[in-house]
Amino acid sequence: MENKQGLFDSIVNRRRSNRRFNPDIPVPDAIIETALQHAILAPNSSNMQCWEFYWIRSAEEKKKMAAYCLGQGAATTAQQLVVFVTRADLWKKRARWNYDRIKEGIPGEPNKLQKRGLDYYKKLMPLAYASDWLGFLTLIRRAISVFGGLQKPFMRFGGKADQRITVHKSCALAAENFMLSIAAADFDSCPMEGFDAVRVKKALNLPRGAEINMIVGVGKGTEQGVWGPRNRVAFEEVVKTID
Ligand SMILES: Cc1cc2nc3c(=O)[nH]c(=O)nc-3n(C[C@H](O)[C@H](O)[C@H](O)COP(=O)(O)O)c2cc1C
Numbered sequence: 001m002e003n004k005q006g007l008f009d010s011i012v013n014r015r016r017s018n019r020r021f022n023p024d025i026p027v028p029d030a031i032i033e034t035a036l037q038h039a040i041l042a043p044n045s046s047n048m049q050c051w052e053f054y055w056i057r058s059a060e061e062k063k064k065m066a067a068y069c070l071g072q073g074a075a076t077t078a079q080q081l082v083v084f085v086t087r088a089d090l091w092k093k094r095a096r097w098n099y100d101r102i103k104e105g106i107p108g109e110p111n112k113l114q115k116r117g118l119d120y121y122k123k124l125m126p127l128a129y130a131s132d133w134l135g136f137l138t139l140i141r142r143a144i145s146v147f148g149g150l151q152k153p154f155m156r157f158g159g160k161a162d163q164r165i166t167v168h169k170s171c172a173l174a175a176e177n178f179m180l181s182i183a184a185a186d187f188d189s190c191p192m193e194g195f196d197a198v199r200v201k202k203a204l205n206l207p208r209g210a211e212i213n214m215i216v217g218v219g220k221g222t223e224q225g226v227w228g229p230r231n232r233v234a235f236e237e238v239v240k241t242i243d
Pocket residue numbers: 015016017018019072074190191192193194195214230
């Protein structure tokens with residue numbers, strides 16, 4: 001495949017957070033749909049895909065959602081709005097889904113590698129994702145990690161916070177794929193975490209285990225929508241070479 005780094009560079013540089021979209025330029029649904037297809041292709045922890053993407057299409061719901069984004073310009077002027085949601089609570093369903101995909105591809109007895117794949121979703125995922133009110137499972141997980149890690153490198157399983165971080169990391173990668181896709185289509189976006197999560201969750205009828213990762217407004221950006229130069233801390237300050 002030819003080197004596409006130049007093209008990628010132009011897309012990465014094209015994407016800026018824009019907080020004021022042109023009200024006269026709509027964003028075709030096809031562009032959002034393609035960007036959502038790209039979001040789905042994001043790398044994600046154990047391919048568990050504990051995420052959902054709520055494309056807010058009704059004008060009334062969009063208005064409500066913009067108010068829940070605290071009236072930010074990036075939401076009130078957005079032509080399209082997508083809410084990125086984590087669904088750690090769906091872990092059993094997703095583990096089963098992955099297990100079934102592997103199983104489907106095995107006509108007879110699984111070989112060693114296939115068995116490892118099946119065990120991953122049947123045994124390891126419950127260990128990573130299961131939780132209980134009193135935190136006993138977290139204690140067990142930590143104990144397993146401490147003992148398992150005494151002699152050799154071992155995956156350090158944690159508690160609820162670690163589980164939340166896992167699903168939020170993956171969901172944010174999906175959001176980035178989405179925003180880069182929007183930039184590639186020559187439109188603009190703005191990710192937002194400034195919102196009333198309680199109200200957004202209620203409006204989307206989400207269960208307790210769901211969390212709002214970010215809300216992304218999309219439109220044709222304007223000059224006023226870019227608040228300034230793209231300042232970044234110096235490369236040398238954040239990139240550490242370990243020689
Ligand atoms: C998780 C996340 C949450 C953000 N929340 C908001 C927000 O609520 N409102 C806003 O105007 N910008 C928000 N931003 C945009 C950042 O301010 C912006 O990405 C940063 O200033 C860098 O600018 P750039 O995106 O143009 O490169 C958010 C960005 C991220 C990644």
